[in-house]
């Protein structure tokens with residue numbers, strides 16, 4: 192009597208177990224998706240760094256506030272479209288050091304706005320210029336009360352620090368994925384640091400280290416390369432050098448004979464070409480990566496910086 196009972200019960204028990212297992216299986220497959228994290232980056236470089244940290248996290252959506260081709264946003268004016276992006280963002284990644292002064296008023300006014308991740312928070316001031324030729328304008332910036340040049344992204348070593356700072360900010364907001372952010376940031380930072388090491392070797396081996404920059408956006412790139420910035424042609428986006436300043440600059444370049452006059456592709460290079468012709472000093476373009484294409488691949492920064500290294504190696508290598 193007992194056996195048939197068991198035989199009768201067994202199929203239903205097995206079925207129940209299968210049903211339970213099925214329920215469990217379908218629950219694990221169709222687990223509620225992680226809450227979407229909307230990360231808004233202000234500038235092209237911090238957007239690139241952020242994307243390199245979250246590329247394996249489908250629940251993170253990255254967006255860029257300022258158009259990719261805009262370049263330095265010192266004088267950017269927010270459009271209604273931007274206010275919408277800001278209101279929807281969970282986190283806002285900024286360059287910091289005064290680069291986003293245009294955001295101060297809107298962010299102060301908004302209550303419960305995005306959590307700000309200041310990518311520039313971990314960057315230390317560069318050593319004070321040792322050269323008597325070296326003017327304050329190369330490392331300071333009128334937009335920034337702390338007096339530090341805000342174009343930190345143009346130095347790969349600084350870019351590596353910014354990447355780690357962004358990852359720590361994301362880890363605080365989304366602790367469940369902290370280790371994923373940190374691991375991706377470390378891998379990316381290692382590649383950036385390797386480019387920084389290549390740059391440092393250029394300056395260390397160069398018989399002549401002098402360089403003239405078209406714009407102070409290239410300061411950290413030249414600083415990472417250990418070059419001596421003799422002058423910056425234009426420190427203000429909207430004010431080209433005056434006739435007197437150009438005369439002084441021409442005299443300085445003739446006297447100091449820098450190895451290179453570096454143009455920034457963000458700006459017209461007419462003055463750079465004129466100065467190069469007048470002084471017979473070569474000019475070449477270096478890209479600080481302040482802007483780029485909409486569809487920039489993840490390794491865009493590395494590609495551009497490697498090309499910068501190649502250009503610098505060409506002009507600064509021992510002959």
Ligand SMILES: [Zn+2]
Nearest residue numbers: 263265342408
């Ligand atoms: Zn700038």
